[in-house]
Amino acid sequence: MYGDTSIQKPMKIAKSGSPEEAELERNFQAKIDADIKIEANDWMPEAYRKTLVRQMSQHAHSEIVGMQPEGTWVTRAPSLRRKVILLAKVQDEGGHGMYIYSGAETLGTSRETMLDDLRTGKAKYSSIFNYPALSWADMGTIGWLVDGAAITNQVALARCSYGPYSRAMVRICKEESFHQRQGYELLITLSKGTQEQKDMLQESVNRLWWPSLMMFGPCDDDSPHSAQSMKWKIKRKSNDTLRQEFVDASVGQAKFLGITLPDPDLKWNEKRGHYDFGEIDWAEFYDVIKGNGPCNRERVNNVIKAHEDGAWVRTAAEAYAEKHAAKEDAA
Amino acid sequence: MSEKNWPLYEVFLRSRAGLDHKHAGSVHALDAETALEAARDLYTRRQEGISIWVVKSNHVHASDPVDNPSLFEPADDKIYRHPTFYDIPDEVGKM
Numbered sequence A: 001m002y003g004d005t006s007i008q009k010p011m012k013i014a015k016s017g018s019p020e021e022a023e024l025e026r027n028f029q030a031k032i033d034a035d036i037k038i039e040a041n042d043w044m045p046e047a048y049r050k051t052l053v054r055q056m057s058q059h060a061h062s063e064i065v066g067m068q069p070e071g072t073w074v075t076r077a078p079s080l081r082r083k084v085i086l087l088a089k090v091q092d093e094g095g096h097g098m099y100i101y102s103g104a105e106t107l108g109t110s111r112e113t114m115l116d117d118l119r120t121g122k123a124k125y126s127s128i129f130n131y132p133a134l135s136w137a138d139m140g141t142i143g144w145l146v147d148g149a150a151i152t153n154q155v156a157l158a159r160c161s162y163g164p165y166s167r168a169m170v171r172i173c174k175e176e177s178f179h180q181r182q183g184y185e186l187l188i189t190l191s192k193g194t195q196e197q198k199d200m201l202q203e204s205v206n207r208l209w210w211p212s213l214m215m216f217g218p219c220d221d222d223s224p225h226s227a228q229s230m231k232w233k234i235k236r237k238s239n240d241t242l243r244q245e246f247v248d249a250s251v252g253q254a255k256f257l258g259i260t261l262p263d264p265d266l267k268w269n270e271k272r273g274h275y276d277f278g279e280i281d282w283a284e285f286y287d288v289i290k291g292n293g294p295c296n297r298e299r300v301n302n303v304i305k306a307h308e309d310g311a312w313v314r315t316a317a318e319a320y321a322e323k324h325a326a327k328e329d330a331a
Numbered sequence B: 001m002s003e004k005n006w007p008l009y010e011v012f013l014r015s016r017a018g019l020d021h022k023h024a025g026s027v028h029a030l031d032a033e034t035a036l037e038a039a040r041d042l043y044t045r046r047q048e049g050i051s052i053w054v055v056k057s058n059h060v061h062a063s064d065p066v067d068n069p070s071l072f073e074p075a076d077d078k079i080y081r082h083p084t085f086y087d088i089p090d091e092v093g094k095m
């Protein structure tokens, strides 16, 4: 665990509310304003640390839970080519989770604590993963839209002020491009297939379009912590700005596939230079966050089951390590 | 030993022959051998490395950012340590 190493330890601790603290806080903000990254052993306000731990652990959990919808299709992939691609993609998402946990731990919260919070339901993850993957076309749509939305978010996060988070994002962004491209390529294949395949593609996009737009979070007006996060440069662009970028990029891609996006209000706005789009069903968004999505319980139960099923492996590894440590001591 | 808080190892990768190892991230493992295996699985899925170092995180000793002025600022005004400080006439040729 971090927290007991000199890489992490914030060496200068000032009393809360003291003039020293105010001075440290001024220096901290000055660094942020000058685009100087904050590193693990730099002084930082407790609220900055807390915000990052919450955001990074939620992000990591999303990667971990995000393996599940696609994981259910690995054994049903229609060809060996699609199967190895899907396996590699799901494995990447697991890796993304690990990169971010590793970064979050530099803030002094152990990985076990974060994972406990996921298993007990205390910690949240992206609501998109509480929707089921019902058809093979979803494997394409998830890559195109869900990874596409994630990329839009993560490219902005790669510029965030906290060094370990920003570096994890750079690594992840390099890998995400493959995710989106394999998904879109899968959809191109379907779009050139039989009527049944075309219908499957359209149905999948109809189902996943709106949940993908929800991935950017609440409207800016309903996102109370956003202003502080922007000031700290944890967030570099607002939810609505990122959502708009994503919509603008998706319209042409949908057209190329010969499909429609399920939004009658979607149209080009010459004056804004952006696409207008319809109102998101925020009641559904908050309902899924509250735990009432189609798969919330299943997702968390699977995480718990994977942890419990792996208990014997951890016990064996610990016994092995203890035995070898004892041998080394004797030698 | 509890399953919680397995030791943390910092991971360093040499990406190509001839280059230095560079910090990549960290993994939890019970010993160096399994730390190397975990690091291999996690950090080299795309030919990112040809050599891995792992070192227990609490064996790394870091300088304190508070000491930065006394440690690093003295170098700021020693421009004579750089080749560009010296004027050499062009006709001398490359030096």
Ligand SMILES: [Fe+2]
Binding pocket: A063, A092, A093, A096, A150, A172, A176
């Ligand atoms: Fe990911």
Ligand SMILES: [Fe+2]
Binding pocket: A093, A147, A150, A176, A179
């Ligand atoms: Fe991805």
